[in-house]
Amino acid sequence: MSVAAGKATVASSTAPDTWTTYRTATRSTAGAGLGFVLSAEDRLACIDLDHALADGELLPWAREIVDRLPRTYIEVSPSGQGLHVWGYGEVGRGRRIRRGEVAVEVYDRERYICMTRRPFENAPSKLADLSKVIADLL
Template identity: 45%
Template structure:
């Protein structure tokens, strides 16, 4: 599976399992052995090669931190399957410069990059924006399904982490 070098070298990998919680589903982090994992407990993480060789759960996950961050755009396609205007605006500054992938649902994007550790961001607004951005203390699923011609490198996301809270 293609992975940016900065992430491939980080021993911050885990697996995830889809579980039902209330009226919906969530993606629970698990170890390569299928036990509960934590985005803040390095003893539950593994090198990429170990996580890739595991059959536990439904896919790969990555514990954010140590400079690696991710912006999660949920439900960012319109009824015709085109990116919404708000999603185009978010990816415009980094498209072609950082790794962007299609999320497990196929209805969202993960923008991977680097930035300093900061508080997580959640934006939901009347324009339909559904954005989360994290750089520490969280894990994000990893699909390896590249968005367009996404390069296998990580760009600086600091600008987007500064702009996104203003969209609320």
């Protein structure tokens, strides 16, 4: 459940009045962990590679996607088995792609994404344009 840091309410991915600043969220003791709400206004997108890691190693299908990415911030998901790829892009309605062992979700709005602040490999602390990769995935 998403908790609105510094407020006595549950946060909603579609109600900006329940969101707070990064500074407030990192100082809060409410909830467990940190997250980010994607909105159409921020132009940010997240590619969620589910079950992409096995024993800390990137599976071949996920490596193929990661190798096509521009240098952008990628972090290990809370489960330790997936990756969240962060950058700029437009998706519209969120999408889930399931083909064999490939499990990818792509979002740019109305979605809360848990954050770990655990960079994958040598991910830079910057965001790149993911438009081409998003188009290829969809």
